[in-house]
Structure formats: C-alpha cells, structure tokens
Amino acid sequence: MRLPINSETTAHSVLRRFIALLLVLAVAFAAGYFLPAEEDASEETLLDPILSFFRPAKAYAETPSDVPAYVRVGLYYGNTAKTSVTLGCAGGFFLGSGGNWGFTKDVSLEGYPQITFTASGGVITGVDGNGTAVASNVASGVCVWPASGGRVTITAGSSTKTYRGGVILYAWENSLTVVNLVGIEQYLYGVINAEMYYTNPEEALKAQAVAARSFACVAQNTHKAYGFDVCSTTHCQVYRGVSGETTATTAAVDATKGQCVRYNGQVVRTYYSSNNGGWIMDIKDAWGSTSPYCLAKEDPYTPVLAWNAVLTYDEIAQRLNAIGRGVGTVTSVDVTKRTDYGYVTELTITGTERTTVFTRSQILNDFAAPLMKSQNFILIDNTKEAMLYTISEGAASEGETAEENAAAEPVVSSTTGTVTVLSGDGTAAELSTSELSVQGESQTVQIPTTAEISGVKSVCFYGSGNGHSVGMSQDGAKEMAKQGFTFDEILKFYYSGTEVY
Ligand SMILES: [Zn+2]
Known part of the structure; x- marks a missing residue:
C-alpha cells in the first residue's frame, strides 16, 4: 500500500513543489511561525487563503520520543474513505502540516466556519458554506486545524461528530482518508x-x-x-x-x-x-x-465469565469452507495441544478430504468467530457419547435457600437415570442423578437428552473468559x-x- 501522495509526479511538478515549499518555509521562519499546536495562532494571515500550495506529506522529522505529543487517529480510510467531508468550527480554520509533534500553520481560513473538502484525482479542494472555493489544489496530507483552539465537527455522510485537535486529509484519487490529529492526553479522553x-x-x-x-x-x-x-x-x-x-x-x-x-x-x-x-x-x-x-x-x-458454544459438524464444515480451509465432511474435532495452565493452543479438525489445524489465537479469531470467546475451554464431542453437563448460574426463589430450591426442583436429570463420573485416575463410577450435588453458589447442573447425544453430530465448547x-x-x-x-x-x-x- 502506497502512502497517498499528490498525484502530480513529473519532474516539473516536483521542482515546483520544492520551490513552493522553500517559499513557505522562508516566510514561515521569517514570521516566527512555528507554533505549539494548542496555542492560539491568531496572527494576521500571511498568505492568500485562495492558494495553491504544495508540500510533501511529511515536511519535518517527527520528534523521537516514546511518548508522542500527538496521535494520528484514523477515522475514515480504506473502504470507509469519503469522497467529501465537511469540517465545522465557529472560529474558522488554519491549514498547515501536522504530525506527532503537533501542528504548523501555513494559511489562515479564519473567516470560514464551515469548509467542505473534496478529493479529485489525488488533489483536495475546499469550498465554504456557499460553495465558493476557499482552498484549491491542496496537497494530500494537509492538516486542517480549528482556529482559536476550538473543536472541530466532522460531517461525513449522515454522521456528524466533534473532535479535539485537528484533521489531516489524505487524497487518494477521488477519496479522502480522514485522520484526527489530537494531543495524546485528549485522545485518551x-x-x-x-x-x-x-x-x-x-x-x-x-x-x-x-x-x-x-x-x-x-x-x-x-x-x-x-x-x-x-x-x-x-x-x-x-x-x-x-x-x-x-x-x-x-x-x-x-x-x-x-x-x-x-x-x-x-x-x-x-x-x-x-x-x-x-x-x-x-x-x-x-x-x-x-x-x-x-x-x-x-x-x-478475575471473576469467572462462562461461555459455551455448540456447533454441529455440518456447521463447522460450512465455516471452514467459508474461510478457505475446508476439509470435506468433518469426521472429528479435537483439542490436540494445551498449555500447562490449561489453555488450548491447538485445535485439529479432520475431514474426509484433509485435516486443518488452528493454532493459538486462530482458535479465537478464525475458527468459528465470534462464538469462541477464549482459548480457555473444554471440548465435548457428542458423537463420542460423552456425558455432557453444564454448570450455569441459577437462583433460588425469594424466601428459599438454594438447597430448598434444589430439593423441590431437581435440576439434574437424565433420560437414562444415571450419570457416569470419571475420577482423576480414570476410574468410572455410576451415580443416580439424585445423588449429584454441585458445589458453589446458585449453580445448577444440566444433562443433555439422549437425542442430543445420539442425534446430529456436534461438539460443545465450555469455556471461561472473553478475549x-x-x-x-x-x-x-x-x-x-x-x-x-x-x-x-x-x-x-x-x-x-x-x-x-
Ligand atoms: Zn488499528
């Protein structure tokens, strides 16, 4: 991706730009014109506001510092770039250059509380509220700063929002990239x-x-x-x-x-x-x-934030196809690696045609986003007839303890009447559901029906966390x-x- 620049690229135009830049710099230095951005720059206008001026996108080296004075925040760019944008500020504007060091004024447009900027062929034009041109042939990368330290409203399409700092406009052919240049502390606000x-x-x-x-x-x-x-x-x-x-x-x-x-x-x-x-x-x-x-x-x-997601094998196959990682008909879904603290770092899906492996954050971002909330989960494959349970928050009715509630309305049920519990060493024990109890406040246990186990092939993810x-x-x-x-x-x-x- 190229940094958008003024579309004029001939040697002649480069020379013209260089000379114009020298003139601008000479006038600016002569006037002591390099101002801290937040100060009121209310000197008399030095240059005709209806002006063609040229400058490279980056005129000065940015201050080397790990805490920049200013941040450039992209508002509209790429597929949200605009053909035109209207800026408003009661005190009018200055045009100049801006970056992480702040703003440097070149031109005053203080008499114009509203200016609509449009890009055409990589060049920016500004007209006032009456449609009269106030800035023509403005180079890409111009910084528009509200005069008198005011705030700027940015209207793009049907949206109007207010920002501190100024606005950098880049023209790329007929579209405008709109950037808010704002002091880092004001950005954080x-x-x-x-x-x-x-x-x-x-x-x-x-x-x-x-x-x-x-x-x-x-x-x-x-x-x-x-x-x-x-x-x-x-x-x-x-x-x-x-x-x-x-x-x-x-x-x-x-x-x-x-x-x-x-x-x-x-x-x-x-x-x-x-x-x-x-x-x-x-x-x-x-x-x-x-x-x-x-x-x-x-x-x-961090309090436990539980989540779960159920995906059928067919749904998984469709999702994999959609991201170009199809495996044919899904035959298994397995956690194949975990960290020693239990977070999943490898999820393997095997199909009739191939196997695909999601690693680390791909599990969160690529596989079944946004259903997967974290890499911290257990996976239960219903096709393997694992006994599935969830622990979810429940509450006793008013005037009733959780124990009374559980006694009156058992929340654990199973169509087979039994639940198999595996101990840490793998020993299986069969319990009747009436023997089950769950430790913890206001928690219930749910057992899936036989239909969920033996019916459509699916996997359940039970996790905690978000992000x-x-x-x-x-x-x-x-x-x-x-x-x-x-x-x-x-x-x-x-x-x-x-x-x-
Ligand atoms: Zn970003």
Whole structure:
C-alpha cells in the first residue's frame, strides 16, 4: 500500500513543489511561525487563503520520543474513505502540516466556519458554506486545524461528530482518508469510557488510562500505509472523540498524565482484554511471539465469565469452507495441544478430504468467530457419547435457600437415570442423578437428552473468559480496585516485572 501522495509526479511538478515549499518555509521562519499546536495562532494571515500550495506529506522529522505529543487517529480510510467531508468550527480554520509533534500553520481560513473538502484525482479542494472555493489544489496530507483552539465537527455522510485537535486529509484519487490529529492526553479522553465504562472504580479507570496511553505510544505507525498511527476501532483502541468523554474517565487520564507501563525503561505494548478466565496467558500461547512482561500467571482477581458454544459438524464444515480451509465432511474435532495452565493452543479438525489445524489465537479469531470467546475451554464431542453437563448460574426463589430450591426442583436429570463420573485416575463410577450435588453458589447442573447425544453430530465448547487473555484483564482490574489495590499495583500485577511512571 502506497502512502497517498499528490498525484502530480513529473519532474516539473516536483521542482515546483520544492520551490513552493522553500517559499513557505522562508516566510514561515521569517514570521516566527512555528507554533505549539494548542496555542492560539491568531496572527494576521500571511498568505492568500485562495492558494495553491504544495508540500510533501511529511515536511519535518517527527520528534523521537516514546511518548508522542500527538496521535494520528484514523477515522475514515480504506473502504470507509469519503469522497467529501465537511469540517465545522465557529472560529474558522488554519491549514498547515501536522504530525506527532503537533501542528504548523501555513494559511489562515479564519473567516470560514464551515469548509467542505473534496478529493479529485489525488488533489483536495475546499469550498465554504456557499460553495465558493476557499482552498484549491491542496496537497494530500494537509492538516486542517480549528482556529482559536476550538473543536472541530466532522460531517461525513449522515454522521456528524466533534473532535479535539485537528484533521489531516489524505487524497487518494477521488477519496479522502480522514485522520484526527489530537494531543495524546485528549485522545485518551475519548478512549477510556469506550474501553472501560466510567462507573468502574477510580483505580481501575486509572489503570486503563495508563494501559491505553502506553498502547498508543507503542502503536505509532500501526496504520502507516494509510498515514496514521491508530484506528478508532477495537483493532487498536475504541475512540469516540468528544462524545466519548465522561468526567470520571477524563479525571483518570488527568490523574495519570504522561505515565506509562515500562519494562527496563521502555514503554511496553500493554495488551489487555475483557476477561482472562482465571489466568494471564503467556503471549507466546496467543500469538507465538515472546515478551518478558507478558507471562503466564494465575489471576485470582478475575471473576469467572462462562461461555459455551455448540456447533454441529455440518456447521463447522460450512465455516471452514467459508474461510478457505475446508476439509470435506468433518469426521472429528479435537483439542490436540494445551498449555500447562490449561489453555488450548491447538485445535485439529479432520475431514474426509484433509485435516486443518488452528493454532493459538486462530482458535479465537478464525475458527468459528465470534462464538469462541477464549482459548480457555473444554471440548465435548457428542458423537463420542460423552456425558455432557453444564454448570450455569441459577437462583433460588425469594424466601428459599438454594438447597430448598434444589430439593423441590431437581435440576439434574437424565433420560437414562444415571450419570457416569470419571475420577482423576480414570476410574468410572455410576451415580443416580439424585445423588449429584454441585458445589458453589446458585449453580445448577444440566444433562443433555439422549437425542442430543445420539442425534446430529456436534461438539460443545465450555469455556471461561472473553478475549485474548494476554496482559491486563479488565474485569480483574475492576476487582483489584474494589479490593483496594492502586492503579500501579494493578498494572504491575498484570505486566510482569514492569514499573509505572
Ligand atoms: Zn488499528
């Protein structure tokens, strides 16, 4: 993927651009015009607003730092790129260049509270609310910054959203890639509530803020091909701009300003997921890479989040065909490797034509997504007539103990009247269902009917957790905060051998 650039590529145009750039730079230096982005840049207009100007997408070296001042967040790109986008700001705009160092002003368009930018042949044109051209032949990569430090509204199609910072526009033929250039702390304001709801304990929100900041630092240039750092979806971190901000999450960002999780002084890639099912997974068991701070460790804080999925052999065959990994008619589904802490790292499906093996996170992401919630599961193949049971939450009625409820309405039943139990050494014992009891609060046991066992060929997955289970478990962080742990204690628990500063 090429970085979108101005479509003019002849030697002549390059020379023209170079000369124009020199002129812009000379004027800018003469005027002392390199401003910190957040400051009010209200000097008189230096250049005619109706101007053709040229500059390469990257005019200046970006500040080498592990905590960038600014983050480039992709909003519309690839198949969501727009043919036009309307920017609004009561005080009008400046045009210039932007990057992780901030914004550099070239042109003032302060008299224009609304500008619609359109791409055509790799070149950007801007018109005001009356349709009058205010910027023509603008090079791809231009940064549009709200004047007077205001916020910018971005209208694309029927959607209008408000953002802090400015907007970088890349033209690729007739489509616009739209990027929000925003201070890293202000970016986090729009992230935290989307990743961890604002009602959670303060220390958990602060841990989330530091994890999200660290991730943003390390994730610079994740989407380099499109000219930005992070996208606004779960692929990187969910970001909703100003509409995603809350008082509590903004306070968590402010209280931890600039702090990151570090290993040997370096900011670490702080993977986190919703619920790890009871163990922090070693990164090598998820993605095959190794990391000294993403090690396996029992997690006593994360509450068990149970899930299950039932798939018939036919459904599995269809899913495999859909992802180009068909095996013909499925004949068996087996867990063929587990970590020593019990998480599945290899799932093998054999069919009449071939065998296909899903390893590590492929099990979660490729095989039967999104039914598979974690790599922490047991698999029961009904075609092998295993006796299947689930433990799910139930509750006694009001004024009734769980024991009374169980006595009145036995929840364990079997059409055969017996259940076989295997002990650890493999000894089988047959129990009548009336002898069964389940330890734990408000739990019930369900036995499938004979029809489920002998009928359609299927497998059942019974698991716990939700997500990749590497690094911080958000549910565990919430529980630790409830138990009185501070945000840095939470982070140091989940990221082995790290410091927070
Ligand atoms: Zn992304």
